[in-house]
Amino acid sequence: MAYTVFLVEDNQDLNSILQKYLENAGYTVEAFLDGFCAQQKIRETPDLWILDIMLPDTTGYTLFKEIKAIHPDIPVIFISAKNQEIDRVVGLELGCDDYISKPFLPRELILKTQKLLERKNGTKPHRHAINKINDYTIHRENHTIHHEGVSISLTSKEFELLLFFIDHPNRVFSREQILERLWDKNYYGSDRVVDDTVRRIRKKMPKLSIETVYGYGYRYRLVNG
Template identity: 55%
Template structure:
């Protein structure tokens, strides 16, 4: 799911690094280098805030108070160079959901954000297709996951995946797939179908897509 994340971190190099890591998960990230800009952008509320405590203008405690006034339910992760128990306790009292001390590995932050998003928004997530274990396919969102990790598919790759899922056991000729994925007006070789299937298999190696030599493809029922 394409979650929205607001990141407040005054150290520019760290801000840019964390932004890249968060965006690599497919999330929409808005980053701020100071508290004033963050407070001026409280709406619309993101799915999660990542908030440095020690900022040059307004401290994180002041910001979280304003965040919670606007949206009491939105989760907040505090990050800080200080590893003091009082900071953790005060953060919890003000409504933070987690606390991570600097220095930390960006991947650790990603893991914590994922777990928190899943915990908070699990009931809001559309139901995944139960027909494609171990993959989770969200048709409405046009997203695919395996073990919580997003698999990026092109539009036609996703269309082909849905065609196979909804027609397990049905054999499609290359011409059938051309019409259903590219449309009646496509002009070109049917070898684009082979390339599309090849790319889908590479990204989702556990798909049970069978080649029917001289004809086309089908997804196995089992």
């Protein structure tokens, strides 16, 4: 599944170039030319934000603080103007995950993105072959689930969505985001297919805490036990 990257860069030419490079590298990219448009998406949960520090209507620092106040675990890469060493210092003091200075080769940003996402997501314990959650034993490799000695049967799409939730605990995803990640790109049906799939998972696995975020989407709430 492709990672989702939100890119904020006010230079339209550079914005388009970076978006194309990121997409060619396999990422799903949503690009913004100003802070206002980016702020409308702050409650969404991409895998990475890339923020230009100097924007026409705000600063990358302000966006960074707003993002981290809601989603402290989502990594951020800052893009700084040429030779602005103070930007790097301030960015690192704020807690950004990485930093790149203009001018730079797009490939350099791709490499930083790859390494950062691998570091953030590559060794998470919930990606083990077997998960034990709320008395459910979930075997990833053979797509089986057991609860108190009883086998639970899920369709391939139900199982795929289940693993998606398990791999992203406590994060809110819109129906559109779930569709983009789990359904074929040629799917043109209603996003209610997500609701139907969640409903079936809940019916089959009632102890699993998949919460509805009304007017938006869903969140899997990780509960020990």
